[in-house]
Amino acid sequence: MQAWRVHRHGEPSEVMRLDEVEPPVPGERQVLLRVLAANVNFPDALLCRGQYQVRPPLPFTPGVEVCAEAADGRRVIATPSLPAGGFAEYVLADADAVLPAPEALDDAAAAALHIGYQTGWFALHRRARLQAGETLLVHAAAGGVGSAAVQLGKAAGARVIGVVGGADKARTARELGCDTVVDRRADDVVAVVKDATGGRGADVVYDPVGGAAYTQSTKAIAFEGRIVVVGFASGEVPAPALNHALVKNYTIAGLHWGLYRSHDPAAVLACHEELTKLATRGAIAPLVSARVPFRAAADAVQRVADGTTTGRLVVVPEAPVVPEKSEAPDAPEGAER
Structure with a gap:
């Protein structure tokens, strides 16, 4: 093979x-x-x-x-x-x-x-306890992991703010259902989030990026908000200022989905059943x-x-190349047909 x-x-x-x-x-x-x-x-x-x-x-x-x-x-x-x-x-x-x-x-x-939606589901529902009516901020909202979190957030009844990089990705985030889209290349992320939430900030932040995105999250988080760290696509692992978390009363939670497969496989199966229901009714795709x-x-x-x-x-997979059928050559003169 x-x-x-x-x-x-x-x-x-x-x-x-x-x-x-x-x-x-x-x-x-x-x-x-x-x-x-x-x-x-x-x-x-x-x-x-x-x-x-x-x-x-x-x-x-x-x-x-x-x-x-x-x-x-x-x-x-x-x-x-x-x-x-x-x-x-x-x-x-x-x-x-x-x-x-x-x-x-x-x-x-x-x-x-499997991986992206399980990660999003466990992050939003097990780690952040996202509630209907809350505001969810998703970094890299047009990417593979972020787009899953956007759909799961909308399915949970949350208001979703998506952060993207560039006009094309902003268009994709809107098509996914983001209520507000922030282009980090052109907009002040923190200012837009504050404006969209009446100064309160986001209740839950889904961060697969790290680096500057994490820093923005700490400035845009609401009182008793929850920041869920799921990866570091930026290549920069942030060093959180725990005194800042104390002063603003927010929670920093990590999510390594793979651990559930070994520590709580029943939860993985239950999550898959829920995702299947959401896919069947068209809430996620x-x-x-x-x-x-x-x-x-x-x-x-x-x-x-x-x-x-x-x-x-x-x-x-690619379809195998099937040779074109050629017509059988004419039989030589005198041969049986």
Whole structure:
């Protein structure tokens, strides 16, 4: 089978190589899955760079989220077992972590549902206890993770303010349902948030960016607000001033979704059931901005690493080339017909 593999750490476009390899062999309590679509996540770029919290042995295949077909024909979503990740024709997954793909979503959308929406749901509902009528501020609102939080916030009855970078992403954030959109390149983020909330500030902040975005969050947070830190796409890990949290009475909460799989797998299943219901009634739908052919997977991971994308890029298999049928040549003269 074909698989994209990383033989040394570096930028995805430089270190991902398409190899011919043997299909992975399932271990105990694992299943072999045929990949139907593989979502590109920022952790894939970090894996390529050797900067992720998990460092699989070289060579490895990135791709942490797939929609796939099981041997019994079930369409499922899964997080592949590294080092045999999702940018391949076949992957392995833990049998007890495979979940049914929602019928309301096609393969590409289903591949983009699991990590981003589970992260958003646990951040907003378990860590921040978001309530209907509250104001939710989402950084990188037009990105893959941010767009999921926007939809989940609206589904929960919150007023959503989305922060983006650039006019195109501002347009996407409005289409997603943001009540107010802030272009960080042109607007004063804190001033716009304060103005939109009558000076109160945001009750909940969803921050997958870190750096300057976190600093803005501390200035735009409401009394007894909650800032949920889910990542550092900016590359800058902020050092929070805890005296400031004390003076303003706000909470700083972290969210590492992967820990729920080991500490509370029942909660992950319950969350998936809730997400499936939301998808069925159309309240959430992953924003798939492009379905990328398998041969272009390395370029797709690089684009996500560079922060130039909106929504999700999903790698999909390419249809095999079928030779055109040619007419049979005329039989030589005298031959039987």
